[in-house]
Amino acid sequence: MKNLSLSTRMILVLTLITIMSGAILAGWDLYTKPKVEYHREQALQAAIADVLPPYDHYDVLNTEQGYLYVGKEKDSTASVGLAFMAIGSGFQGEVRIMVGYDPDKRQLTGIKVLEQIETPGLGTKIVTDPSNKNDPLWWSAQFEGVAVEPEIVVIKNAKPVNDYEIQGITGATISSKAVVRIINDRLDVVQDLINQAGGHK
Amino acid sequence: MTYFLLFFSAAIVNNFVLSYFLGICPFVGVSKKISSAVSMGMAVTFVMLISAVVTWLIYHMILVPFHVEILEYVSFILVIASLVQLVEMFIRKVSKPLYDTLGIYLPLITTNCAILGLALFSVLREYAFLESVVFALGAGAGFTLALVIMAGIREELALAPVPRHFQGAGITMIVAGALALAFMGFAGMI
Amino acid sequence: MAKPVSLKAEFVKGLWNENPVMASLLGLCPTLAVTNAAVNGLAMGLATTFVLLTSTLMISTMRNLVPHQVRIAGYIVIIATFVTVADRFLAAFFPEISATLGPYIPLIVVNCLILGRQEAFSSRNPVGRSLVDSLGMGLGFIMVLIVLGSIREILGSGSIFGVTVLGDWFSPWMVMILPPGAFLTLGILIALVNWINSRRIAA
Numbered sequence: 317m318k319n320l321s322l323s324t325r326m327i328l329v330l331t332l333i334t335i336m337s338g339a340i341l342a343g344w345d346l347y348t349k350p351k352v353e354y355h356r357e358q359a360l361q362a363a364i365a366d367v368l369p370p371y372d373h374y375d376v377l378n379t380e381q382g383y384l385y386v387g388k389e390k391d392s393t394a395s396v397g398l399a400f401m402a403i404g405s406g407f408q409g410e411v412r413i414m415v416g417y418d419p420d421k422r423q424l425t426g427i428k429v430l431e432q433i434e435t436p437g438l439g440t441k442i443v444t445d446p447s448n449k450n451d452p453l454w455w456s457a458q459f460e461g462v463a464v465e466p467e468i469v470v471i472k473n474a475k476p477v478n479d480y481e482i483q484g485i486t487g488a489t490i491s492s493k494a495v496v497r498i499i500n501d502r503l504d505v506v507q508d509l510i511n512q513a514g515g516h517k
Numbered sequence: 518m519t520y521f522l523l524f525f526s527a528a529i530v531n532n533f534v535l536s537y538f539l540g541i542c543p544f545v546g547v548s549k550k551i552s553s554a555v556s557m558g559m560a561v562t563f564v565m566l567i568s569a570v571v572t573w574l575i576y577h578m579i580l581v582p583f584h585v586e587i588l589e590y591v592s593f594i595l596v597i598a599s600l601v602q603l604v605e606m607f608i609r610k611v612s613k614p615l616y617d618t619l620g621i622y623l624p625l626i627t628t629n630c631a632i633l634g635l636a637l638f639s640v641l642r643e644y645a646f647l648e649s650v651v652f653a654l655g656a657g658a659g660f661t662l663a664l665v666i667m668a669g670i671r672e673e674l675a676l677a678p679v680p681r682h683f684q685g686a687g688i689t690m691i692v693a694g695a696l697a698l699a700f701m702g703f704a705g706m707i
Numbered sequence: 708m709a710k711p712v713s714l715k716a717e718f719v720k721g722l723w724n725e726n727p728v729m730a731s732l733l734g735l736c737p738t739l740a741v742t743n744a745a746v747n748g749l750a751m752g753l754a755t756t757f758v759l760l761t762s763t764l765m766i767s768t769m770r771n772l773v774p775h776q777v778r779i780a781g782y783i784v785i786i787a788t789f790v791t792v793a794d795r796f797l798a799a800f801f802p803e804i805s806a807t808l809g810p811y812i813p814l815i816v817v818n819c820l821i822l823g824r825q826e827a828f829s830s831r832n833p834v835g836r837s838l839v840d841s842l843g844m845g846l847g848f849i850m851v852l853i854v855l856g857s858i859r860e861i862l863g864s865g866s867i868f869g870v871t872v873l874g875d876w877f878s879p880w881m882v883m884i885l886p887p888g889a890f891l892t893l894g895i896l897i898a899l900v901n902w903i904n905s906r907r908i909a910a
Contacts (some may be wrong), residue, residue, distance in 0.1 A: 326777045329769075333781045337591060337788040344792050345587040350801035405519075407526065410642055431806075446864060447881060506785070536886045538740040544817060545732060587795070590813050591787040598783060627779075630736045630817045637810040669783040686732055690894030697785070697887040 359430070360414075364399045365447075367416030367426035371396045381505050397425045400506055404498030406434055407490040411442075415499055417464070419510050424468075427459040427499065434490075439491035455492070458482050459499075467500050520651045528681030533631050534663040535697040540631030544664060547622065554641055554668035558661025560619040562654070564604060564626050565635055568597050569653035572636040573646055593636050598627045631660055666696060716840050721843030727820045728851040729900045734820035738852060739889040741811050745868045748856030749849065750804045754793045754812055758820050758823030760838060761789045767829040767837035768791075782825050783816070790815045820848060858892055859883045 320328070322359035364374060364385050371387030385399040397418040404411060411432045429443045444452040451457070451458040462468055463479040470484045470493050533539045539568050540561065547557045572593050579587050605623045609616045628630060637651040670692055679688050727733045741747045762785050766773075773781050794812045797805040798907065805812070815821065816843045824844055829837040857867050863883030865873035 322774060322776075326774045329773050330777055330781060330784075333769075333784050337784050340788055340793055341587050341591070344795055348795040348799040352795070352802075355799070407522075445886075446879065449875070516900040538886070538889065539814075540735045541735040541739065542732075545735065587791060590791050590794070590816055591784060594787045594816050595780070598780065627846065628817045628819050628822060630814050632819050634810060634814055637813050641810055668718050680898070682898040684901075687894050687898040687901065690890045690897060694890030694894060695885045697885075697890055698882070701885065701887065 317374075360479060362413040363428050363430055366401050366428045367414050369396045369416075369418075369425055374399070379509055380478055381509055384506065384509070398506075400502065401430075402498045402502035404494065404501060406432060406442075406494040406498075407488075409416075411491075411494060413495060413498060414503065417503065417506065419507075422465055423461055423463050424459045424499075425461075427456050427495075429456060429495065434488065434491045438485070438488040441485045441488055442491050442495050445485075455485060464500075464503055467503075468496050470496050520648070523648060523651050524655035524658070525537075527652050528659035528662065529700065530556045530703045532659040532663055532697075533634070533656045534660055535700045537634065539634040540629050540660055543622075543629060544584055544667060544693070545686060547625075548664050548667040548689075549671055550670045551665060551672065554599050554664040555619070555661070557622045558619045558657070558664050560622045561619065561626060561629060561631060561660050562657025563619075564597075564601060564623075565632055565653045565657045565660075565696070566650070567604065568600050568632055569635055569639060569649045571600060571638060573644075573649045576640055577646075580600060586672075589640065593633060597632050620630075631656065667693065711888055714836065717836060717840045718843040721840065721845070722845040722850065723847070725844075726847040726851065727844050728848060729897060731820075731823075733823055734818045734848060735893075736814060737811050737818060738848075738855065739886075739893060741808055742852055742856040742859055742889060742892075743884040744865065745808055745853055745856035745862045747804070748852030750801070751808060751811065752807075752845070752849030752852040754797065755815050755818060755820070755844075755848055757793050758786060758789045759824060759826075759841045759845050760814050761792075762821060762825060762836050763829045763841040764834065766825050767832060767834045770830050770832075772850070773830075778830065779822075779826075779891045782822060786821055786825075787816045820844065855892055855896065858896075863888060873894075 321434045364387070368374070368385075368387040371476050373388055375386045375388060377384040377386060382401065386398065387396040388394070388398060397416055399414055399416045402413045402415050411434070414428045414430055416427065417423075418425050432440065434442060434443060436439050441447075442449040442455055445455060446452055448454050458476070459468075459482065461479075462482060465480065467480065470489070471481050472484045472489060473486070474483070476483050482492070482496060527533070531537065534541065534544050542559055543561070548554050575592055575596060576586075576589065580589060580592065580626065601623055608619060608623075633651055636695060639652060667689075671689070675694070683691065721727065724730060728735065728738050734755070737751050741751045743851065762782070765785050766782060769781075790813060793815070794805070797808070797812060824841055828840050833842070861867055862880045863885075865871055865877045865879050880888070883892070
């Protein structure tokens with residue numbers, strides 16, 4: 317190897333390193349990909365269970381507007397509600413929220429923020445609020461039973477009065493409003509789907 | 518309006534240096550004089566802008582279509598390292614005065630986490646092309662701002678009686694902490 | 708090499724005298740970013756040490772092969788490869804930690820600590836010696852991350868490694884788990900280390 321010219325050696329060594337790197341990564345990709353996807357699937361199921369009332373199983377509807385997860389009772393006819401993913405931009409970047417919705421009562425059954433990159437300590441209170449020791453999840457818990465008509469509204473610095481109101485987070489108004497806007501936008505789409513399908517299922 | 522928010526957020530509210538800790542090494546090393554802080558900031562912003570464009574194209578035109586996202590980190594860092602080299606050669610050819618100002622900072626930029634961090638954040642947040650360009654500009658502006666403010670404070674600090682054990686890195690960290698606190702005030706603004 | 712250094716000395720130097728964070732101020736970005744809880748610091752430290760050891764193994768094995776002109780390019784490809792391995796490992800087996808640390812795991816690629824060790828040590832020393840040096844540096848890095856993470860977690864959330872240690876009487880100092888807390892804690896820690904060092908020299 318020493319008696320090769322410098323440029324040949326440079327090319328040889330870099331090629332060797334690249335091939336090794338490619339081989340290691342290709343093998344590792346094959347091995348880990350199913351595991352990563354398994355965790356993603358688990359997280360999805362856990363999120364659906366979180367936002368819907370207790371159900372026996374759920375059906376997955378693949379619509380043009382994305383997936384809907386319909387929670388079903390044991391006899392498989394009555395639905396307890398449907399869950400769907402709402403994605404939009406928050407203050408910092410994309411926020412992904414799993415939303416549970418009861419089309420009969422026209423109210424939400426719960427939400428869970430799955431991914432967000434809001435400001436640590438402020439915007440992240442949309443997920444957990446460590447300053448509220450008794451109930452760190454108070455913010456997202458408000459969405460259980462909130463009415464979706466006329467639309468969900470964030471109010472600042474006050475307790476909610478009407479059943480469609482959500483209390484905003486001090487210092488993170490944009491993040492709170494963003495979550496509600498993302499949910500409202502997605503609800504419109506889902507409600508249209510339900511109406512087209514001729515009422516609820 | 519969203520572009521403005523994105524810029525503002527990256528530059529001020531979620532300042533790359535003071536709230537994401539990206540680009541701390543030059544922040545500690547090159548922030549002793551305002552003039553060198555400005556040059557470093559310009560060099561970083563410039564490389565950020567170019568690498569944001571190139572890494573966006575690589576990720577969305579090559580890695581995703583061929584399902585080789587696992588090569589993301591390897592390809593990004595290679596692109597950034599070669600870009601820095603290219604930019605250095607280009608500036609040396611085109612403008613001698615510019616090279617004299619920015620030249621010595623360029624080699625440091627390859628291992629500046631702010632550049633790679635920018636590319637990674639753009640992918641993670643699924644920014645569209647224009648968004649990542651605005652994000653790069655905002656992040657660069659924020660980096661420059663933090664560096665210049667810090668340099669201004671350190672120039673004054675050179676004359677102040679800092680406790681012996683805090684001299685050097687210690688007091689720099691404390692000042693950075695105070696700055697980060699100040700910048701957090703912007704978060705409630707929106 | 709000018710004078711022979713014992714293997715033990717190569718190992719121990721990374722822990723205190725040449726500690727990557729405290730003495731050389733390397734790898735500050737992850738040090739500050741992920742230490743809002745002790746467990747995050749530990750995970751980050753382990754991931755970094757893994758990358759450091761594996762790249763050291765490769766680079767010191769190939770040290771006589773790689774032409775000087777392309778060494779940096781070669782190093783960063785090797786480092787980035789092992790960072791990807793570590794990143795995927797966390798995503799596959801510890802999804803929660805992977806989600807918390809997010810982009811800071813890939814940022815190990817540009818951790819000056821790793822490239823610095825390859826450039827300064829592994830590229831000119833035999834494999835065994837290089838591994839010992841990297842292990843010392845890695846442990847020194849982990850140590851700092853855990854200390855920093857523990858201090859910030861205790862003061863910022865009243866717990867350590869997720870176990871509550873301070874009772875309800877304690878109202879957490881939110882600022883400690885926020886970015887300013889990272890800078891302040893590290894600043895004070897650096898001053899403390901300077902103080903201890905000056906006492907050791909005096910003694």
